[in-house]
Amino acid sequence: MLLVQQLLNGIQFGLMLFLMAAGLTLVFGIVNLINLAHGSLYMLGAFIGVSVQQWTGSYLWAVVLAIPATAIVGIAMEMSTLRTLYSRPRLDQVLCTFGLILFLNEIAKIIWGPASLRMKLPDFLNGTISFIPGLTYPTFRLAVIIAGLVVAGLLYVLITRTRIGMLIRAGASDRGMVAALGVDIKTLFTLVFGLGAALAGLAGIMAAPIYSVQVGMGDGIVILTLVVIVIGGIGSVRGALAASLLVGIVDTYARVLLPASVGQICIYVLMAGLLFVRPRGLLPANV
Amino acid sequence: MSEKPSAFLSRRGGATTLCFAVLALIPPLAGWLHEPFLIRQFIQIMAMGLAAMSLDLILGYGGLVSFGHAAFVGLAGYTVGILDFHAGDGSLFLGLIPGTTNALIAWPAAIAVSMLAAALIGLVCTQAGGTVFFMLTLAFAQMVYYGFSGWTLYGSDEGLSMGGRSELPLLDISDNTNFYYFCFAVLLLCFLAMRAIVGSRFGMVLRGVRQNERRLAAVGVPTRPYRLAAFVIAGGFAGVAGILLANYQTFVSPGDLSWTRSGELISMVVLGGLGSLIGPVLGAAAYLLLRLVIGSYTTHWAVVFGPFLILVVLFARAGLFGFVVRGREV
Numbered sequence: 003m004l005l006v007q008q009l010l011n012g013i014q015f016g017l018m019l020f021l022m023a024a025g026l027t028l029v030f031g032i033v034n035l036i037n038l039a040h041g042s043l044y045m046l047g048a049f050i051g052v053s054v055q056q057w058t059g060s061y062l063w064a065v066v067l068a069i070p071a072t073a074i075v076g077i078a079m080e081m082s083t084l085r086t087l088y089s090r091p092r093l094d095q096v097l098c099t100f101g102l103i104l105f106l107n108e109i110a111k112i113i114w115g116p117a118s119l120r121m122k123l124p125d126f127l128n129g130t131i132s133f134i135p136g137l138t139y140p141t142f143r144l145a146v147i148i149a150g151l152v153v154a155g156l157l158y159v160l161i162t163r164t165r166i167g168m169l170i171r172a173g174a175s176d177r178g179m180v181a182a183l184g185v186d187i188k189t190l191f192t193l194v195f196g197l198g199a200a201l202a203g204l205a206g207i208m209a210a211p212i213y214s215v216q217v218g219m220g221d222g223i224v225i226l227t228l229v230v231i232v233i234g235g236i237g238s239v240r241g242a243l244a245a246s247l248l249v250g251i252v253d254t255y256a257r258v259l260l261p262a263s264v265g266q267i268c269i270y271v272l273m274a275g276l277l278f279v280r281p282r283g284l285l286p287a288n289v
Numbered sequence: 290m291s292e293k294p295s296a297f298l299s300r301r302g303g304a305t306t307l308c309f310a311v312l313a314l315i316p317p318l319a320g321w322l323h324e325p326f327l328i329r330q331f332i333q334i335m336a337m338g339l340a341a342m343s344l345d346l347i348l349g350y351g352g353l354v355s356f357g358h359a360a361f362v363g364l365a366g367y368t369v370g371i372l373d374f375h376a377g378d379g380s381l382f383l384g385l386i387p388g389t390t391n392a393l394i395a396w397p398a399a400i401a402v403s404m405l406a407a408a409l410i411g412l413v414c415t416q417a418g419g420t421v422f423f424m425l426t427l428a429f430a431q432m433v434y435y436g437f438s439g440w441t442l443y444g445s446d447e448g449l450s451m452g453g454r455s456e457l458p459l460l461d462i463s464d465n466t467n468f469y470y471f472c473f474a475v476l477l478l479c480f481l482a483m484r485a486i487v488g489s490r491f492g493m494v495l496r497g498v499r500q501n502e503r504r505l506a507a508v509g510v511p512t513r514p515y516r517l518a519a520f521v522i523a524g525g526f527a528g529v530a531g532i533l534l535a536n537y538q539t540f541v542s543p544g545d546l547s548w549t550r551s552g553e554l555i556s557m558v559v560l561g562g563l564g565s566l567i568g569p570v571l572g573a574a575a576y577l578l579l580r581l582v583i584g585s586y587t588t589h590w591a592v593v594f595g596p597f598l599i600l601v602v603l604f605a606r607a608g609l610f611g612f613v614v615r616g617r618e619v
Binding site for chain 1: 354
């Protein structure tokens, strides 16, 4: 029973990672930018959510407002600094987004203080559900799993079935051509960035009730997200989904079954092993 | 860089000599100003500067964006710290190896650990180029970080305090001024060694890797062994910096090998000037002194430094050293 619960925990963690990874890998695929500050958007989503909840007293309002708020921060980030980085060498991108992390972490510390905050859950999400006798599971984590699956499905439809998704795919394979065909590529990039930011904000607000909300909470998750992207194949959303579930489940089991210092490094051993066999990732993007 | 006119070369050499001259004069200056604190501050600058210089070897010359360099600094520091810990209570490391505070044993061991780790991590990372290399160095550094932050015997997140500095024969480095000049000598020797490496045939290949790896491969130079060797050498020098840092702090913690520390090291290299070796020391000085000065006005110094870093990257890529000598390649 414990193992089944942990499997669900692993899926829940994996889907959260997927929300992060999808945004990061989309941005990488289409504008060729590594945004280390993606984790800061996750943090801001959680903090804004906590504030909205304190203000309105409702978790649902927090979810509804924190997501667009994070998207706006993301778009502002893109328009102010990241836009100039697209054609720059990798080192410049990495350093600039590192500077953004330092800045945003400190801003969060000024606004919300250094202590960690807790997010309360409404009653209907706070209990546990029992599927079969003997197996109970927290309602909220189940809700996270469902939300993650729904978002993954919507993303799939968005990318493969809509006009904007077509432009995103086209932009990822040949930017110059898409621009030459008269598509406003700048706005498209900004939109993709906003979408990625919104997904990171959603991940943050879903993480807020489970983990503590504090400055720097995004710094660890962004590395794990990079691991997911590398394992899945850079730029591939399908790969990101497969890899995030794999990473989520392996990481959760390793932490439960192995001693602390060994359990936490399992993921990286897995990554090294996989890359040795498949250097381009599990499901490399077609481009 | 050696093809540049001699006026440039002499300026470059002059600026380097000036840097070392200033560093040599810090202790008397501190005595004159009655600010012994300056000596400690500049020991930290030299240790961090050496770490940044070793990173410059692969980042500035080889063009390898490694975001895990702090791991090699921290691993050497932890080796010194762990040996000191076991020397303190007479127990054995992993039940096999006795501890020691003798620098002649602990320090070579620390450098060996850093180089071994760099070899293992480099073996996987150099398989890929560019972006994947960057992500992998980051991920492996994080792995080392988690390894130590979960190791309860050595203090987990709290870190590990050392009984004191390592013991050298003939020189008492527990005295700050002695330790200062010792660090100065180490920095100078490492600088000369790295300058020789950069100027050698090996260094030429390394620069070729940055400029056009494909062409290099086409002329028949297998680039991967060079990238791997550079990674291991840089790891070894990072280990030397880690030894100095651990002895300066008499304390090691997972913070010393976190990825944000790697980010700080990259910031120092770029602030000081990529591909100049001495530039990163200037960058370390600028970074640490800026933090000191801004930190005396506000605890939120990163609010100022973050945007400053972005502006430097966007508009002043030549860095401090480039500003001093005017005009460089990279």
